Amino acid sequence: MKNPTTYKTIRVDGLNIFYREAGPKDAPTILLLHGLPSSSRMFESLFNRLSDRFHLIAPDYPGYGHSDWPNPKDFAYTFDNIAKIMTHFSEALKISKYTLYMADYGGPVGFRMVLEHPERVESLIVQDAVAHNEGLGANWKKRREFWENRKDNEEALRKNLLSLETTRTRHVGDDPSVDRYDPDLWTDEFAFLNQPGQIEIQSDLFYDYRTNVASYPKWQEWMRKNKPRLLVIWGKHDLSFDLGEPERYRNDVPTADVHVLDAGHFALDTKPDEIAELIRKFMKK
Secondary structure (H helix, E strand, O other), X not given: OOXXXXXXXXXXXXXXXXXXXXXXOOOOEEEEEOOOOOOHHHHHHHHHHHXXXXXXXXXXXXXXXXXXXOOOXXXXXXXXXXXXXXXXHHHHOOOOOEEEEEEOOHHHXXXXXXXXXXXXXXXXEEEOOOXXXXXXXXXXXXXXXXXXXXXXXXXXXXXXXXXXXXHHHHHHOOOOOHHHOOOHHHHHHHHHHOOXXXXXXXXXXXXOOHHHHHHHHHHHHHHHHHOOOEEEEEEOOOOOOOOOHHHHHHHHOOOOEEEEEOOOOOXXXXXXXXXXXXXXXXXXX
């Protein structure tokens, strides 16, 4: 490959943060923020398709992938904390301007970064990440009960959120074309979730998800006021979130470029060519 991916680690706030990097460093930078329970690995297909034109950087959050997994007793697994570390990560790499690609958990991490340093963000790409309470849908009822009473609902939450069935459903959703999905996608992630300490890490971070819901109005207000360049990509077979969410982004930013694809929650599983082309067109405008 002319622009091969490199795999690096940098020290940030006392932690080793792993990241993937590809493309010319003088090209427009896209900072890619991954979801649950994946890592920067979820962007491999985009790296293969976009590194000729863009400078791509995708880190693993603390507690994910090849970054350090500090003990929850010593490290606060909150979205505020992860966003702070991702901001310091971008500063350590001297990235002063970038497009943010926010997938799933990348949304709450990325929007915090946006509000902290809006001058650094040239445009936003949202892929199956919620910014409106209605976007969570009916299947979040049990998860909301966990936020209200963690002690009594933690066991049920862990079974619901971290099971093999749920890990598979996050990818396939209700897509009838199951044969398009590589089963390694969910078996690898399930193996990751069963590593020592992961149950505690993921439970802590998911408990903190309630702070995202409380922050949604601030994110919406920022979008309505600033009208950022915005590309929204959504998988219509995504059962994690409500399918009306893409249009809610358009209500906030009428100029948003919105595309609902024949894909699941991790739309890159089956539509990398289409997504890469959408990004090329969006970035060219």
